[in-house]
Amino acid sequence: MPTPDSRRIIHLDMDAFYASVEILDNPALRGLPVVVGGDSNRGVVCAASYEARKFGVHSALPILTARKLCPQGVFLPVRMARYQEISRRIMEIFLRFTPLVEPLSLDEAFLDVTASQSLMGTAEDIAKQIRKLVRETIGLTVSAGVAASKLVAKIASDLNKPDGLTIVPPGQEELFLAPLPIGRLWGVGRTTREALALIGVKTIGDLSRMPPAILIAKFGKAGLMLHESARGIDHRPVESRQETKSIGHEETFAEDLRDKKRLEQELLALCCKVGKRVRDKGLVGKTVTIKVKYRDFVQVTRSLTLAEPVADDTSLYQTGRMLLAKTEITLRPIRLLGISLANLSPAEASGQLSLFDDNRARRRKDSLYRALDAINDRYGKDAILPATLVDG
Amino acid sequence: MSLIFNISRDDFLTGLASLQNVTGKKGNIAILSNILIESKTDSLLLTATDLEIGIRNSLPAEILSPGSITLPAKKLFEIVRESGADQIHVEIMENNWAKITADSTDYKLAGMPSEEYPAFPEYDENNLVALASDRIKDLIDKTIFSVAPEGESQFNLTGVLVEKDVADGKNMLRMVSSDGHRLSLCETNVDNDLSGLKMEKIILIPRKGMQEIRKFTENSAEIKISFEEKQAVIKTDHSIIVVRLMNGDFPDYKNIINMIKKEKCIELKRVQFMNSMKKMNLFTEDRYNAVQFQIKPGKLVLSSQSMDVGSAKDEIAITYDEAPLKLGFNGKYFIETMQVMSSETIKAYINSEESPCMIQGDDDPGFASIIMPMKI
Numbered sequence: 001m002p003t004p005d006s007r008r009i010i011h012l013d014m015d016a017f018y019a020s021v022e023i024l025d026n027p028a029l030r031g032l033p034v035v036v037g038g039d040s041n042r043g044v045v046c047a048a049s050y051e052a053r054k055f056g057v058h059s060a061l062p063i064l065t066a067r068k069l070c071p072q073g074v075f076l077p078v079r080m081a082r083y084q085e086i087s088r089r090i091m092e093i094f095l096r097f098t099p100l101v102e103p104l105s106l107d108e109a110f111l112d113v114t115a116s117q118s119l120m121g122t123a124e125d126i127a128k129q130i131r132k133l134v135r136e137t138i139g140l141t142v143s144a145g146v147a148a149s150k151l152v153a154k155i156a157s158d159l160n161k162p163d164g165l166t167i168v169p170p171g172q173e174e175l176f177l178a179p180l181p182i183g184r185l186w187g188v189g190r191t192t193r194e195a196l197a198l199i200g201v202k203t204i205g206d207l208s209r210m211p212p213a214i215l216i217a218k219f220g221k222a223g224l225m226l227h228e229s230a231r232g233i234d235h236r237p238v239e240s241r242q243e244t245k246s247i248g249h250e251e252t253f254a255e256d257l258r259d260k261k262r263l264e265q266e267l268l269a270l271c272c273k274v275g276k277r278v279r280d281k282g283l284v285g286k287t288v289t290i291k292v293k294y295r296d297f298v299q300v301t302r303s304l305t306l307a308e309p310v311a312d313d314t315s316l317y318q319t320g321r322m323l324l325a326k327t328e329i330t331l332r333p334i335r336l337l338g339i340s341l342a343n344l345s346p347a348e349a350s351g352q353l354s355l356f357d358d359n360r361a362r363r364r365k366d367s368l369y370r371a372l373d374a375i376n377d378r379y380g381k382d383a384i385l386p387a388t389l390v391d392g
Numbered sequence: 393m394s395l396i397f398n399i400s401r402d403d404f405l406t407g408l409a410s411l412q413n414v415t416g417k418k419g420n421i422a423i424l425s426n427i428l429i430e431s432k433t434d435s436l437l438l439t440a441t442d443l444e445i446g447i448r449n450s451l452p453a454e455i456l457s458p459g460s461i462t463l464p465a466k467k468l469f470e471i472v473r474e475s476g477a478d479q480i481h482v483e484i485m486e487n488n489w490a491k492i493t494a495d496s497t498d499y500k501l502a503g504m505p506s507e508e509y510p511a512f513p514e515y516d517e518n519n520l521v522a523l524a525s526d527r528i529k530d531l532i533d534k535t536i537f538s539v540a541p542e543g544e545s546q547f548n549l550t551g552v553l554v555e556k557d558v559a560d561g562k563n564m565l566r567m568v569s570s571d572g573h574r575l576s577l578c579e580t581n582v583d584n585d586l587s588g589l590k591m592e593k594i595i596l597i598p599r600k601g602m603q604e605i606r607k608f609t610e611n612s613a614e615i616k617i618s619f620e621e622k623q624a625v626i627k628t629d630h631s632i633i634v635v636r637l638m639n640g641d642f643p644d645y646k647n648i649i650n651m652i653k654k655e656k657c658i659e660l661k662r663v664q665f666m667n668s669m670k671k672m673n674l675f676t677e678d679r680y681n682a683v684q685f686q687i688k689p690g691k692l693v694l695s696s697q698s699m700d701v702g703s704a705k706d707e708i709a710i711t712y713d714e715a716p717l718k719l720g721f722n723g724k725y726f727i728e729t730m731q732v733m734s735s736e737t738i739k740a741y742i743n744s745e746e747s748p749c750m751i752q753g754d755d756d757p758g759f760a761s762i763i764m765p766m767k768i
Contacts, residue, residue: 307540307549307572351767352573352680352722353746356643 006170008123009238010111011145011153012094012130015162017107018047020140021086022076033073037063042335043252046078050162062297083107086138093133097126102238110150112238124167131165148173151234155184173232178205185229187222195219204230247281248289248340249273256295256333263329263337265388267320268313270339272386275313278341279373284309285341288319292327293336302326308354309345312369313386316341394484395431395459399451401472401480401494407451408469410631411440413604414447415465426462428509429482431455439512440465445601446512446634460506463490471499513634515625519618521589523565527580528617529609531567532602534578534759537728539599540571548640551596554619556586564758568645574725575645576732579758591619594642601635608633648762652750654741656717658692658710662738662753666730668706672696673723675704682766683723687742688716696723719745720768726751729761 014020018036023029033052037045041064048057048066055070066073087106094101097120100112113126120126127144134142145156147168155177156166168176182188182196182204195218201207207215207230215223228234249270257263267290278285288310289303302323310316320339327334376383408427416425428439436453439446461484472480475494483491488503532552540549553568557579563586566579597605605626608615612628619625624635672683675696686693692710697703719742730738735753742749751761 351682351720353764353766354572355570355575355648355748355762355764356572 005148005233005235007112007114007148008117008170009147009150009153010113010123010127010130011147011150011157012109012111012127013143013145013154013157013161014090014107015141015143016047016049016053017087017140018078018083019049019052021083022079023049024086024139025082029074033057033070035063035066035070035073035075036078037066037075041067042254043078086140089138090134090140090142093130093137096133097130100238100240102240110153110238127165127167131163147176147232149232149234150236150238151186151229152176152232154186155180158184168232174208174230177230177232178203178208180204182207182230185226187225187229192219192222192226246287246289246340246342246344247274247277247283247285248291248338249277250291250336250338252293252336253334256335257337258330258333260330263324263334264321266337267324267339268317268386269389270337271313271316271320272389274339274341275311275316275369276373276376278311278344279347279369282347283344284311284347285344286310287341287343288316288323289340289342290320290323290327291336291338291340292324292329292334294328295333295335297335299336300327305343308357309343309347310341311347312365314365394457395429395461396455396457396481396483397431397436398454398456398479398481399436401475401477403451403453404480405469405472407436407438407449408465408472410449410607411438411447411465412469413600414442414445415440423462423504423508424510425465426504426509427465427468428460428462428506430460430506431458439509441510441512443510444598444636445604447604448512448632450630459484461488461490461503462506462509463501463503467501468492471501513623515618515620515623515634519588519590519620520616520625520627521584521586521618522614522616523582523584525609525613525615527565527582528615529606531565531578531580532606532609534732534756535567535569535576536599536602536606537569537732538571538574538576538725538761539569539602548596548638548642551598551638552602553642553645554591554595554597554624556589556591566758568642570643570645573722573764574729575648575762576729577645577649577760577762581758589617589619593621594640595619595624596638596640596642597624597635598638601633604633605635648748649750649760652741652748652762653743654750656712656714656743657739657741658687658712659737659739660692660708660710662730662733662735665708665738666727668694668708669723669726669730671706672704673727675702676723680766681722681724682720682768683726684718684720684768685742686716686718687712689713717742717745718768720766721749721763722766725763729763733759733761 019034022034022036033055034049035045035052035057036047037043043063045057045059045061045066047059052070052073057066057070083106091103094109094111098111098113098116102110113123123146127146131142131144134140141163143157143161143164145153145166147153147156148170152168152173156168159166183193201210212227215227219226251266286309287303287305289301291301293299304319304323372384411427415427424442430437436451437448439448471492477494481493485491488505490501490503492499492501535552539552542550549570549572555566557564557566562581564579565582568577608626608628616627622637624637626633672694673681675698676682677698684695689712692708695705729751733753733756735755738751738753740749740751745765748762748764
């Protein structure tokens with residue numbers, strides 16, 4: 001590990017991305033409080049323009065609450081395809097400066113420009129050029145943070161939003177972080193914040209002065225990470241291609257559901273989507289997780305790791321249904337249901353046969369799903385469906 | 393009055409060492425990294441628990457003043473281990489501080505009040521059945537190695553199944569474990585009457601609990617066992633361990649054993665075969681350890697290859713005159729089975745590329761190891 005960190009990393013974060021794209025496409029909206037997030041009242045806010053944020057509207061807020069906070073707001077549906085298109089163009093600009101681009105989402109990315117500096121100028125110059133290019137060619141503003149690590153770069157980009165540029169010179173990381181509240185650190189949520197407040201730690205500077213032994217005693221391994229984070233130490237590399245960790249789908253219902261049969265149907269539909277995507281990627285997975293959000297927005301997950309990895313809709317559905325039974329289904333209305341498969345590995349990697357599975361049945365199942373997928377690929381995704389999902 | 397005692401350094405060290413594995417689990421309640429020390433008339437009771445496993449030892453000690461305290465398990469163990477003294481003197485002072493004197497060295501160790509320590513699980517003394525330790529130890533050794541790693545939960549494969557049975561009028565105790573790819577089963581005759589041993593529900597003991605029980609079998613010729621609603625209790629003269637049982641099912645292993653046809657069999661010298669497998673294992677891919685078995689008339693050819701490193705091949709003479717077979721196995725599974733067996737010659741029943749292989753040995757009565765092949 002190179003210590004001290006001599007890398008130069010830029011974190012780029014589009015300002016109120018979805019809302020800004022909407023304003024870009026409809027300039028009449030400029031200066032108005034724009035809220036993106038579903039046209040019904042059931043979803044949550046995906047993005048809010050800075051004008052809307054003044055009313056206390058922020059992402060993940062239920063749309064209904066946002067409407068109450070900001071009645072004069074312009075509420076728009078999510079146009080994911082359009083955001084993806086703009087995002088692709090932005091990432092292409094990033095890639096002109098370094099191949100080491102790690103997108104975190106459509107509107108955020110880390111760039112490692114350490115090696116680009118001899119050709120393209122200092123990291124600061126590169127950040128300035130990128131901001132200029134995005135503004136001129138796309139018409140949107142992007143905030144940037146430049147530092148020696150991902151951790152510090154991300155905190156920096158957030159500091160002077162919107163349309164800001166924050167440079168943390170090498171060696172100044174600890175000084176830069178010291179006055180900031182600990183909540184800015186990655187992984188410090190409410191619980192950790194409260195626990196730290198008890199021992200008098202409020203700023204990142206307070207945290208860096210805490211003897212590591214105390215943090216380790218209190219938080220275990222995470223304590224060591226806290227100590228390092230507070231001093232700006234983060235050796236995680238910028239990874240240009242990310243491995244898929246899990247594949248999932250979720251659905252917010254038009255009205256809250258409490259009928260078990262309906263929920264199981266929805267679950268089956270989700271399983272078909274997840275299964276198809278997992279198989280398309282040539283993967284199998286062992287851990288099935290379902291996510292249930294009740295009417296009051298309380299969210300629970302239930303998860304099970306199977307003895308053998310699976311990729312078929314039926315196994316997903318059987319496991320998912322069992323997990324669903326472990327939630328308060330039928331007792332509490334459910335507004336959102338999701339299922340995902342994690343612990344992924346390439347299909348057929350081991351060839352190790354199982355004692356308790358019928359291996360021949362498994363292979364028959366594999367070829368069945370290959371056929372089903374081929375038919376659905378050719379004739380549309382709903383060409384063959386489970387009977388319970390056929391309308392009428 | 394607060395606790396003051398003298399204790400032999402060696403007794404103290406043994407008592408503390410046996411508790412180390414069940415204390416101080418990360419992310420746990422702080423007091424659980426302490427051990428509870430309580431005085432009896434002329435002995436000390438040491439207790440540790442991680443809430444899954446509880447262990448209590450009774451040690452001879454000179455009690456100068458009765459009382460109780462909890463002290464950090466690891467630190468106390470280290471103090472006693474580093475000490476060269478014959479005797480160790482411990483005195484509890486104000487605010488739960490312990491003053492420990494060993495030869496010329498004085499230590500002050502911060503404790504916590506004993507009232508905060510969780511109560512030791514209750515159990516019924518009358519349910520205990522005495523069994524020979526070496527039998528139990530053998531059962532554990534021959535099954536624990538194939539327990540599934542944590543995180544697999546379709547069945548409860550992360551523990552060892554314990555059953556009792558009566559065959560030919562003899563009392564039998566059986567343990568079974570599996571990780572889904574292989575299964576180990578061992579049963580043994582016990583001289584004692586097992587009718588007092590209550591085993592109505594499925595008895596599944598988690599791996600870590602089984603490891604601790606195994607240690608008990610080493611220290612005493614006889615151990616007493618009982619199974620209660622939620623826990624297994626194992627007792628020796630001076631120690632007791634209570635392990636919380638796992639909830640749930642174990643797969644139908646009997647069905648698998650019944651399905652194995654014992655038609656094609658090869659006999660192998662156990663040590664020679666094990667050593668050969670170890671050599672093959674040098675060239676397997678890390679995760680799956682695939683070793684190819686070519687069974688031909690008169691010989692078994694073992695081979696392995698690793699894409700980046702190279703390959704290995706070995707031949708063992710066998711008696712076999714049926715149709716040749718070519719199949720793959722995880723080499724590690726065979727090595728681990730050979731390691732727990734003691735027969736000079738082992739029998740491997742191999743039927744087809746896709747059916748389970750069963751391994752037994754004349755000097756390993758009651759033992760069977762079943763290994764599923766790999767597709768190659």
